Amino acid sequence: MYRTHNNGELRSEHINETVTLSGWVQKTRNKGFMIWVDLRDRYGITQLIFDEERTTQEVMKIASELGREFVIQVTGKVIERESKNPNMPTGDIEILVSELILLNESLTPPFTIEDETDGGEDVRMKYRYLDIRRNPVRENLVFRHTVTMAVRNYLSGKNFVEVETPYLIKSTPEGARDFVVPSRMNEGQFYALPQSPQTFKQLLMVGGMDRYFQIVKCFRDEDLRADRQPEFTQIDCEMAFVEQEDILQTFEGLTRHLLKEIKGVEIGEFPRMTYDDAMRTYGNDKPDIRFGMKFGELNEVAQHRNFNVFNAAELVVGIAVPGANSFTRKEIDKLIDWVKRPQIGALGMVYCRCNEDGTYKSSVDKFYDQEDLARWAEATGAQPGDLICVLSGDTNKVRAQLSALRMELAERLGLRKPDEFAPLWVVDFPLLEWDEETERFHAMHHPFTSPKPGQMELLRTQPGDVKANAYDLVLNGNEIGGGSIRIHDKEIQSKMFDYLGFSEEEAKAQFGFLMDAFQYGAPPHGGIAFGLDRLVAILGGQETIRDFIAFPKNNAGRDVMIDAPAPIDEAQLQELNLQLNL
Known part of the structure; x- marks a missing residue:
């Protein structure tokens, strides 16, 4: 029997019981006369103690040579822990080890196997079997x-x-x-x-x-x-x-x-919601409805002036960003740069500040008066303190662009809360x-x-x-x-x-x-x-x-752990009646 209990279940009520545990060495602390080992398995961590006054020299010697991720089996008595750890389920007890068997040694892992690791994503994918030992992945x-x-x-x-x-x-x-x-x-x-x-x-x-x-x-x-x-x-x-x-x-x-x-x-x-309504209101067929920022179509209230950018557009459409009138000009300029990136493809963005006193200040004040801007606010549902962001162009393209902007703004404003669910x-x-x-x-x-x-x-x-x-x-x-x-x-x-x-x-x-x-x-x-x-x-x-996913592929579709896909040898190709054109 490799174990009588797992490493997450022993409590104060088990004190004075003799138990057998198995697992991986998380870490060791060696004071010479006393050694502590954190033993880990899927279920948790139990602290082991080796004491030269109560532990045989043979067991002390093996314990002193243990490294990270060594696989061991121990037998010992459950005792009360002197320095209790309230952050661990097993923090009230420890095991005074009487027997220690080394089941397998381990190389030093390429990254620290702890919740907060020092391993980059590529390294952890290459050694995914080690990454799975970490609590978050498991x-x-x-x-x-x-x-x-x-x-x-x-x-x-x-x-x-x-x-x-x-x-x-x-x-x-x-x-x-x-x-x-x-x-x-x-x-x-x-x-x-x-x-x-x-x-x-x-x-x-x-x-x-x-x-x-x-x-x-x-x-x-x-x-x-x-x-x-x-x-x-x-x-x-x-x-x-x-x-x-x-x-x-x-x-x-x-x-x-x-x-x-x-x-x-x-x-x-x-x-x-119908597909047509989703596209018209949110610009995509899988809208996140945890927050507002519904599209307001502005053709009727924006194409009556001499602003040719809007007049030439198939669709002028905007959203009211809640509380975003507090954005600085520098922050707004960064938003404009964001929508002009090749991944989004917008040519630019018009904005309008909705001031607390009921007035409006836009980037196109040369063409639109306060009455015009008030109608923009009405069409987008903007309130005092909001910022109206407007894009224009071909209908399908501009809806996709504004949809991307809406999601980006929601992310920046903390509106996409993972503990809220909106089906x-x-x-x-x-x-x-x-x-x-x-x-x-x-x-x-x-x-x-x-x-x-x-x-x-x-x-x-x-x-x-x-x-x-x-x-x-x-x-x-x-x-x-x-x-x-x-x-x-x-x-x-x-x-x-x-x-x-x-x-x-x-x-x-x-x-x-x-x-x-x-x-x-x-x-x-x-x-x-x-x-x-x-x-x-x-x-x-x-x-x-x-x-x-237990063993995922990377962004290039490769399994870097097993190095797949991979070539097959000439004999297999011939057997399959295949020939590679090299």
């Missing part, structure tokens, strides 16, 4: 487990059945690029790793499973961003014989359950979006999404106006889940493929198996998928998903 992984179990328990209680679907599937042309896997036994042919189990969960509905879920790895070979991983985890769900309202109620319930069980937060009915349903997305590169419409979600009832015929005449029977769940400005009611009729699905530019042969080659299945009594069905990594990070009060 607690994040335990937290992820807690969330996952709460999800499983809730869905199981709602008659959902967890079903595993294949990882080696067929590549499809829609969506992001696939990771492909060569088949040794089928020369020149390839599997793809799933971007989602979409078609399989629909087939499970055809198979009569009625309610399916899966906590599943998915893969996308996309250009990487700071907080995007090439492999990620979804809570994937599908339901039969449902309409949109059934799904919204079920998964609003799941989210409410998680907020209550994990965070102790009770949330009422989730607000709902929101966004509904009625466009079914299709125009791709300038290919000069045709693509499915905004995927080609299996059903149009809103009664809008199928609009696809021929006004495809850009057709709304999808789709919905996203947004939490604190992040999309945490999205889904739709699916097409379940073969003829309608065939028409959809046709509208999306698939030939009959292409549709049959790519999705013939699904079309065939629809001929055997496919029920009405729909579903949703949550991004587990993002959900856990938000519930954990953090923005970075990497902190909640």
Whole structure:
């Protein structure tokens, strides 16, 4: 037996008991005649004491040679600690060691394994197995487990059945690029790793499973961003014989359950907003509604003067920043520089101070009088003490620019509080979006999404106006889940493929198996998928998903710990009938 107790559970009531503990040496303090060792495992730290008057010379010698992260086993008596540590759960006791076994030595770690470490991110990712020994990382992984179990328990209680679907599937042309896997036994042919189990969960509905879920790895070979991983985890769900309202109620319930069980937060009915309203009011389809700063469109009150910048713009739009009239001119200039960065792309920013005495002072006073500026304040909802920030330009671009500015200001003003939770349903997305590169419409979600009832015929005449029977769940400005009611009729699905530019042969080659299945009594069905990594990070009060993944990749999609991806040898290439062009 390596241990009778873990290093976090011994208390005063265990005094005079003989115990056996195992773990890693956190640190040692050697006074010569007395040695103290902090012994750590997943559960906590227990102080060990070696005393030359009460400990054998052999044990004292081994103790004097212990280094950081050595793995040891000790047996001894629990005694009362002379200098108690109220900051440690085990701070009232220590172990007077009688036996000490060295289980394994350790090199000196490349960084300090403590809550506040001296290791940079790159070093900690290279030695991730050591980083996991640190409390913050380990607690994040335990937290992820807690969330996952709460999800499983809730869905199981709602008659959902967890079903595993294949990882080696067929590549499809829609969506992001696939990771492909060569088949040794089928020369020149390839599997793809799933971007989602979409078609399989629909087939499970055809198979009569009625309610399916899966906590599943998915893969996308996309250009990487700071907080995007090439492999990620979804809570994937599908339901039969449902309409949109059934799904919204079920998964609003799941989210409410998680907020209550994990965070102790009770949330009422989730607000709902159409995609068009979200874009018009917040400039994006996943607005953070923990704070205000709603967009005010200013065309009618700003394009009647001789200010050509506004007059030439498709849209003039502004936000009222609460209390920001206190910003200095230097701070405002920095904001203007911020929106002009290439990542944002604005040409500049007009501002207007809303003074406490009810007067206004703008950067364009040459063109606008007090009455004009008062109308700006009315349109943006500005109050005395606020600052109005105004951008102008092409509608889609300027909305995205102002949305980015809104989020940046909220961050600077401390309005994005991690302990506040503001969920929101966004509904009625466009079914299709125009791709300038290919000069045709693509499915905004995927080609299996059903149009809103009664809008199928609009696809021929006004495809850009057709709304999808789709919905996203947004939490604190992040999309945490999205889904739709699916097409379940073969003829309608065939028409959809046709509208999306698939030939009959292409549709049959790519999705013939699904079309065939629809001929055997496919029920009405729909579903949703949550991004587990993002959900856990938000519930954990953090923005970075990497902190909640055991072995994440870096920003370049590399696993620096195992050095992957990596070349394979020539023999493997030949076996797979592959040849590299060097």
